[in-house]
Amino acid sequence: MTDAPTTAAPSTTLSMQAAINLALEHALAQDDRTLVFGEDVGKLGGVFRVTDGLQERFGADRVFDTPLAESAIMGMAVGLALHGFRPIPEIQFDGFSYPAMNQIITQLARMHYRTRGAAPMPVTLRLPSFGGIRSPEMHSESLEAIFAHVPGLKVASPSTPTDAYQLLRQSIADPDPVIFMEPKARYWNKAPFDAAMALADTPPIGSSRVVRPGKHVTLVAWGAMVSRCIRAAEFAAEDGVELEVLDLRWLKPIDAAGLAASVGRTRRAVVVHEAPLTAGLGAEVGTLITEQCFGTLRAPVQRVTGYDVPYPPGDLEDHYLPSTDRILSAVQRVLEYRRG
Amino acid sequence: MTATESLRTGAGLDGELLRDLYQRMLLTRQLDLEFVTMQRQGVLLGYAPLRGQEAAQVGSGAVVDRARDFVFPTYREVGVAVAMDVDVVGYMATHLGVWNGGAYDPIASRFGAVNAVVAGSVLHAVGWAKGEKLTGSDGVALAYFGDGASSQGDVHEAMNFAGVDRLPVVFFCQNNGWAISVPTARQVAGGSVSARAAGYGFPGVRVDGNDVEAVYLATQEAFARARAGEGPTVIEAMTYRSGPHSTSDDPGRYRELVEENSWIERDPITRLALRLREEHAADEAYFEGALAEARAATESIRTGITETVGRPAEEMFDLVFANRPTTLDQQRDLWRAAAEGEERGDD
Ligand SMILES: Cc1ncc(C[n+]2csc(CCOP(=O)(O)OP(=O)(O)O)c2C)c(N)n1
Numbered sequence: 001m002t003d004a005p006t007t008a009a010p011s012t013t014l015s016m017q018a019a020i021n022l023a024l025e026h027a028l029a030q031d032d033r034t035l036v037f038g039e040d041v042g043k044l045g046g047v048f049r050v051t052d053g054l055q056e057r058f059g060a061d062r063v064f065d066t067p068l069a070e071s072a073i074m075g076m077a078v079g080l081a082l083h084g085f086r087p088i089p090e091i092q093f094d095g096f097s098y099p100a101m102n103q104i105i106t107q108l109a110r111m112h113y114r115t116r117g118a119a120p121m122p123v124t125l126r127l128p129s130f131g132g133i134r135s136p137e138m139h140s141e142s143l144e145a146i147f148a149h150v151p152g153l154k155v156a157s158p159s160t161p162t163d164a165y166q167l168l169r170q171s172i173a174d175p176d177p178v179i180f181m182e183p184k185a186r187y188w189n190k191a192p193f194d195a196a197m198a199l200a201d202t203p204p205i206g207s208s209r210v211v212r213p214g215k216h217v218t219l220v221a222w223g224a225m226v227s228r229c230i231r232a233a234e235f236a237a238e239d240g241v242e243l244e245v246l247d248l249r250w251l252k253p254i255d256a257a258g259l260a261a262s263v264g265r266t267r268r269a270v271v272v273h274e275a276p277l278t279a280g281l282g283a284e285v286g287t288l289i290t291e292q293c294f295g296t297l298r299a300p301v302q303r304v305t306g307y308d309v310p311y312p313p314g315d316l317e318d319h320y321l322p323s324t325d326r327i328l329s330a331v332q333r334v335l336e337y338r339r340g
Numbered sequence: 341m342t343a344t345e346s347l348r349t350g351a352g353l354d355g356e357l358l359r360d361l362y363q364r365m366l367l368t369r370q371l372d373l374e375f376v377t378m379q380r381q382g383v384l385l386g387y388a389p390l391r392g393q394e395a396a397q398v399g400s401g402a403v404v405d406r407a408r409d410f411v412f413p414t415y416r417e418v419g420v421a422v423a424m425d426v427d428v429v430g431y432m433a434t435h436l437g438v439w440n441g442g443a444y445d446p447i448a449s450r451f452g453a454v455n456a457v458v459a460g461s462v463l464h465a466v467g468w469a470k471g472e473k474l475t476g477s478d479g480v481a482l483a484y485f486g487d488g489a490s491s492q493g494d495v496h497e498a499m500n501f502a503g504v505d506r507l508p509v510v511f512f513c514q515n516n517g518w519a520i521s522v523p524t525a526r527q528v529a530g531g532s533v534s535a536r537a538a539g540y541g542f543p544g545v546r547v548d549g550n551d552v553e554a555v556y557l558a559t560q561e562a563f564a565r566a567r568a569g570e571g572p573t574v575i576e577a578m579t580y581r582s583g584p585h586s587t588s589d590d591p592g593r594y595r596e597l598v599e600e601n602s603w604i605e606r607d608p609i610t611r612l613a614l615r616l617r618e619e620h621a622a623d624e625a626y627f628e629g630a631l632a633e634a635r636a637a638t639e640s641i642r643t644g645i646t647e648t649v650g651r652p653a654e655e656m657f658d659l660v661f662a663n664r665p666t667t668l669d670q671q672r673d674l675w676r677a678a679a680e681g682e683e684r685g686d687d
């Protein structure tokens with residue numbers, strides 16, 4: 001396919017929703033084998049309009065609605081990949097990946113291994129994820145730890161439009177299955193954006209990014225919690241406390257070296273995520289830090305997370321999600337910690 | 341039965357029953373309109389309108405015997421709730437963002453929790469029906485699902501299991517033409533959900549879902565079969581989702597206004613009113629009274645909703661388990677301590 005990208009003049013601002021749309025457009029234009037499919041992604045352009053206009057431009061063979069069956073979406077993705085396509089399926093909301101878990105875990109994640117490398121699975125599952133939008137039940141799940149636990153899956157989550165563009169293009173180009181978790185609470189936030197520059201600057205798979213440098217404590221986050229950590233850092237700065245915010249970006253593989261570099265400098269770390277506490281990714285991040293920085297750490301790594309409860313109804317959402325206050329309390333705990 | 345075969349129509353219900361169905365359909369309509377308004381006013385977080393489906397919902401729900409049957413709703417079943425005298429204020433707790441699933445008692449109401457997962461509860465109906473068979477009881481499980489839901493593997497598994505065991509379950513598909521933006525033609529291979537029943541070895545009937553008598557009679561017949569130990573039935577009620585999928589949907593992006601308009605003349609409430617007039621089963625005074633009654637009931641439900649106080653946040657912890665581990669108590673204590681100290685904004 002030779003069509004040049006049609007949108008996005010340089011030095012514009014773009015929302016994450018539009019940046020993802022653009023990444024899909026560019027991927028579809030670049031490679032005939034890419035396919036976008038899922039529930040309502042065609043004429044409607046997706047319930048978040050992320051696939052808006054793609055069917056019109058690339059036709060209903062390349063961008064198509066599926067029947068309402070998530071297991072079918074992911075099972076078909078496996079079959080299409082076996083045929084040589086590069087499927088980019090969408091599951092409408094995080095919580096509806098549950099009906100597809102069988103195909104994702106028992107088939108998609110293992111096919112390369114099972115076939116001794118004969119059948120790579122270049123499948124990128126786009127999954128609007130996480131909470132913060134007062135949604136109905138099953139529309140605000142944080143599943144990164146579940147996916148990260150499955151051998152054979154890679155997991156990414158962006159926090160900005162540029163990141164979203166980079167990570168998605170990178171995921172689509174990768175020969176392995178990637179679960180691409182889009183923070184729906186950040187879909188509409190705009191930021192400066194330049195597609196060509198973003199593509200040129202893309203760091204390797206598994207790279208984290210320091211999005212705000214600081215020297216006293218490292219906050220580790222991903223998705224929508226990154227902006228909340230930046231907010232917490234702004235508050236802390238008023239009191240002379242400099243928080244470094246590290247956006248993990250890749251939740252598998254995790255940038256262990258990036259964690260060690262940051263925490264090596266700050267000697268204190270707080271991990272923030274929306275998912276429940278127990279067996280969440282915070283436990284993995286905390287362990288990676290402890291394993292690498294035990295000698296320099298001034299305090300045990302703290303976790304600020306959701307609770308071990310189902311994601312609550314809209315009314316109670318603010319009680320569940322990590323707040324800047326909870327983040328700053330954890331910062332205070334690591335700063336005031338004294339070896340007993 | 342294939343898609344091209346004629347719909348089964350109803351006839352012969354007595355005037356008193358028809359008037360009761362009319363009253364409940366009218367209340368459902370008034371409530372539905374009110375809930376859309378309340379979402380626009382910011383009272384409800386979201387809402388899934390059912391306008392156009394009143395006959396399918398009320399006509400089927402009215403058959404349920406709350407002393408022995410059990411209903412498994414989706415997220416669009418206000419009309420069934422009205423037909424079964426479920427606490428509608430409690431039902432709306434789900435759309436208020438107060439409690440996902442609703443705040444009524446599903447066991448006492450014989451009306452399961454509002455379920456946000458498409459096809460999520462169809463298998464539950466089969467399990468419940470199995471329980472009736474195991475205990476030698478004569479209750480019937482009624483599972484609601486949509487044309488979109490019919491694509492889920494769970495629905496196949498449910499029907500197959502029910503067929504193998506000849507279980508007392510009625511699979512009630514509201515084929516409202518659309519699953520968000522996807523029309524039935526792009527959803528249902530072969531064009532008919534009811535036709536699939538033949539493959540499972542039990543009857544499937546397709547009814548005019550906007551004809552409340554047809555719906556009522558088909559449901560009554562299916563319930564009678566189930567109670568008599570003759571096994572499951574699929575009912576496919578052909579109707580139309582006249583409104584958007586939900587209050588955040590914009591049907592203008594995927595369907596034509598002429599299509600929407602073509603269903604106005606098939607409006608189930610107008611049709612029933614016409615029939616009541618033809619049969620001389622209701623006069624103008626009745627209709628005025630019915631509307632006044634529906635409006636008054638709507639007003640009182642609206643008041644109930646606006647006066648609903650949120651659930652205490654402790655319930656987020658307390659309701660997870662029947663036998664709560666102390667680790668969760670510890671998290672609740674941490675939450676409480678944090679909640680008391682909140683002072684800064686988050687965004
Ligand atoms: C398992 C699952 N997948 C996707 C969704 C998102 N979703 C909610 S309603 C809907 C369409 C359902 O269509 P249908 O079954 O025909 O019921 P209707 O909405 O028309 O009443 C979709 C895709 C969901 N709630 N659950």
Ligand SMILES: [Mg+2]
Nearest residue numbers: 486487518519
């Ligand atoms: Mg439907």
